[in-house]
Amino acid sequence: MTLILTRSELTGLVTPRQVAEAVETAFTDLAQGRAAQPHAEPARLPGADPQFVPMVGLLGGEVAVSKLLSDIPGNRGRGLPTQQSVVVLADAETGAPLAILDGAVPTRLRTAAATRVATRHLARPDWDTLGVVGAGPLAAAHVVALADERDLERVLVWSRSAATVETLRRTVAEACPGLEVVAAASAREVVAAADVVCTVTPSREPLVEGAWLRPGQHLNAVGSPPRNDHREVDAAVLGAARDSGLLVVDSTPAALHESGDVAHAVAEGVITAEDCALELARVVGGQHPGRTSDRQVSVFNSVGIGLEDAAVGRLLLDAARERGLGTEITLSS
Template structure:
């Protein structure tokens, strides 16, 4: 597979003349709700867009700020995920609130809001609810890793977790591999049933099988995605078969949370979204290092270097590959640019002149 070539997720769409502008003639910032953002892009478009963002980061035409955490105690962590994209002409920051106790309140454990500004003037461009872009770009990152690391004929997908990320992962991975079966495990049977119904609606060509344990989702699979907010490992490296590709996605960016054990990291060729982020906030990496299962050098291969051809992806048919995904603000900025562009073109959102 050759290195990625520059692309856009859709045609250039110029703002129409009837859109509100400020005194300088620039479009007034948009506030976009979750419903405003739904349906503006296809999974395939997001995969290509995210792949280009990884390449831009490796080519240094985009920049990613180090991930930092503001917290008074473990009950609530606040992470500003900041980046600038020369391609999009935007800088942005997504404030991620990680509040595990929200589950007891009947609220999402993670909530976020994305702010975009012009990268030249700093003028505000948009404020977006973070849920839709986060789900889309997270699944697309797994699909990009799968495109470059999994076997070309991988057909069986194992999912450990059936929550909000599960459907998006099926839709995104089906863009890059000829999936036929999905094996899914969750602690909650109702969640599995709801997931299966959604897959039947969006991808009726796929067979969904509920399995009784994480091991049963992993051993027969060609591709595995872990999509849980686990603190202790749910997946063991002892279950990995030769040639497997694993996307480790679900654990929050906390150094004491992980989904896979040290043996899983040790048995795999590890690829990360960002070395700095992985060695600061990935419990899957940091706990494996602390146990002596791997060292820091095992976590120094970035996906962007694989996408651009600087590094080789899969090196042998029986190699086990693992993508450790913590999440990059750059992906939110790149996707946010297209979402705002299409929202303006279709009349979605509320224009608010913040300088009025």
């Protein structure tokens, strides 16, 4: 039997801490050879707007995942989401289809969890101020996840839209009582005030400049869609992290093929493809020391990988079964 889980059934099913622990374990398993993360190229016709991104991951002895992400900027004009996805989980031993999940909740949860894990391993141990560039649902997921990681009193947020900041403020007030959301006047103000910065926008042009960074800061570049013509940070941001030895990616092939931040920095000659060789799994798995100085600038450039979907998908499936949620079907009937 295959369990079908809708977005409403998945919402609120697991905690940010549970997701972070599952994602961290998956990265450790990848480093130690107990998981696999192949890269698959996006499918797109020449000159066409729609792009379809396959993401595959394998947690050995547990589940295999296949997620299809559609990235269609033209959907804005149709009043539809620019990104939609569906997640399929299969038994890693038998190949039997276990579940089909709407992808919105798992994607948001695992993206914020990967940022949380990266921040745990790369930021200064004494960091205590968070800044966020962007204020949409992904920003809210990041604030909630990082507030659960660290006892924060306030978060500084900048967005082009005051309305999205207000929506973020209400979401955070419900999930994290007592955490104050402060609207910043600019992205530069966010960077100037924060030890840890998250960029969570679909921007085409850089919103954060390397010249603004201070020694010891950690930045998570998370929001760009998997397109080389989108970027949230300029080349100097990645250059600063490379110079500190802490330019970290979730997947080197994915970063080189799908990250606009990386593509522009390489094209401008600030970094090389070889500078993107340090994957987060090596840091989490203890194969790389991570931060060794309080003055290093660290950057986690996140594209998103199937292994993260496998980890959160397994977690959500178990939680749904415990609560009797979802609809069971027999696909082979």
